[in-house]
Amino acid sequence: MFGQPTSPRIRAALAGTLSAGLIFGLAACGDGGDDESGSTDASASAIDCAPYTKFGDIKGKTVTIYTGIVTPEDTPHIESYKPFENCTGATIKYEGDKSFETQILVRARAGNPPDLAIVPQPGLVKQLVSTGKAVAAPQEVSDNVDKFWDKAWKSYTTIDGKFYGAPLGASVKSLVWYSPQEFKDGGYTVPTTLDELKALSDKIAASGKKPWCAGIASGDATGWPVTDWMEDFMLRTAGPEKYDDWVSHKIPFNGPEATAALDAVGGYLKNDAYVNGGLGDVKSIATTTFQDAGLQIIDGNCSLHRQASFYAANFDKSTKVAEDGDVFAFYLPGPDANTKPVLGAGEFVVAFADRPEVKAFQTYLSSDVWANTKAKLSSGWVSANKGLDPNNLTNPIDKLAGTILLDPKATFRFDGSDQMPAAVGSDAFWKQSTAWITGQDTATTLNNIEKAWPK
Known part of the structure; x- marks a missing residue:
């Protein structure tokens, strides 16, 4: 979800850092087209206006949209709205605010919300719905989501039987960063199963090198990278259905499924033979910032670093991030080559008004037309x-993430801690994960998180 720094976790990560029949060439929809250099400007391209005529004449109307996406990541968003503005004559008023997550709740409760908000967590969507100010999405948006997204995405913002928010951007967390040159020189191959990942780790360790580097320090959010590790392994060792039950607390946080998952993570992060390349022992993980940890790959001190697609922003601009570059990433494999669990995150568009122009803009944002327009304008977005x-994605890591997300075999699940109550997902889970890295045992760690779950 980078460059979409909307949640505290995502902002921390940047702190050290078409449908052919619908799009282009329809003169009735705008003057669009080429700039003076002869290149095509995606923000000026004409689109098919037909999907928006059903909302009536909205020329001169204004739609406000509020978000935590701020400069410079706001520019491609604003540019991506121009085809809709050209097509309908409506104006989109964009407001980015680093305090979005606090202020959107304040504004909703005070009866002064924006028309639309870009919300980074399902848990926050639920809080906004509980204010009574959020408005269910129109049928056109619901239909688009049914057509263009895996059904899991719709479930994240369906509350008490009503659907409130279409997905927008996404990030893939199930990635392992590596050096293509090191793999070539060492005769290593990208693993396609968890067993192969373990065998690769053992092979690198046998060469005298610590295969993994990791860091979980992130200010007040220290510990969150462990939650991603655990969620990835919960998906792989327990399966998506049990993962859903665990996230919703239908099964206990400290049950056998979670115990097996955290122990599996411990096989990597608490293994002195595996970590922490270039940084120290296991305990050094707790004091190393997650932004710095993966940079050890470039220095040749470690070989592997599990982190999301947004981690690309942490490499120096001179670093080539590509399959034939200085560093790249591969999909964190499943239990077998045909099972493709994918952990990720994303944002959702939630409305607080149901005027025709608001519904029309929601429909545009939930379309394949907008997704392709935005892709052409952004680097670090998928x-x-x-x-x-995927050919419209502008850099190799975006294309990799897009290919993973759009794989028919992929089973996507949203970041678990982002769906849990705040007392668990952004408090006990983070703190107890840190204690676990520094020596606390698995049972005590999971028991303490279970006790934090609201009754």
């Missing part, structure tokens, strides 16, 4: 919209 052409 969507799970099935109408997205």
Whole structure:
């Protein structure tokens, strides 16, 4: 979800850091087209206006959208709205605010919300719905989500039977960063199963090198990278259905499934033979910032670093991030080559008004047309919209993430801690994970998190 720094976790990560029949060439929809250099400007391209005529004449109307996406990541968002503005004559008023997550609740409760908000966590969507100010999404948006997204995405913002928010951008967390040159020189191959990942780790360790580097320090959010590790392994060792039950607390946080998952993570992060390349022993993970940890790959001190697609922003601009570059990433494999669990995150568009112009803009944002327009304008952005052409993504890591998200075999699940109550997901889970890294045993760690779950 980078460059979409909307949640505290995501902002921390940047702190050290078409459908052919619908799009282009329809003169009735705008003057669009080429700039003076002869290149095509995605923000000026004409689009098919037909999907928006059903909302009536909205020329001169204004739609406000509020978000935590701020400069410079706001520019491609604002540019991506221009085809809709050209097509309909409506104006989109964009407001980015680093305090979005606090202020959106304040504004909703005070009866002064924006027309639309870009919300980074399902848990926050639920809080906004509980204020009574959020408005269910129109049928056109619901239909788009049914058409363009895996059904899991719709479930995240369906509350008490009503659907409130279409997905927008996404990030893939199930990635392992590595050096393509080291793999070539060492005769290593990208693993396609968890067993192969373990065998690769053992092979690198046998060469005298610590295969893994990791860091979980992130200010007040220290510990969150462990939660991602655990969620990835919960998906792989327990399966998506049990993962859902665990996230919703239908099964206990400290049950056998969670115990097996955290122990599996411990096989990597608490293994002195595996970590922490270039940084120290296991305990050094707790004091190393997650931004710095993966940089050890470039220095040749470690070989592997598990971190999300947004981690690309942490490498120096001179670093080539590509399959034939200085560093790249591969999909964190499942239990077998045909099972593709994918952990990720993303944002959702939630409305607080149901005026025709608001519904029309929501419909545009939930379309394949917008996804492809936005992709052409952004680096470090991807969507799970099935109408997205991966060729429109602008850099190799975006294309990798897009390919993973759009793989028909992929089983996507949203970051678990982002769906849990705050007392668990952004408090006990983080703190107890840190204690676990520094020596606390698995049972005590999971028992303490279970006790934090609201009754």
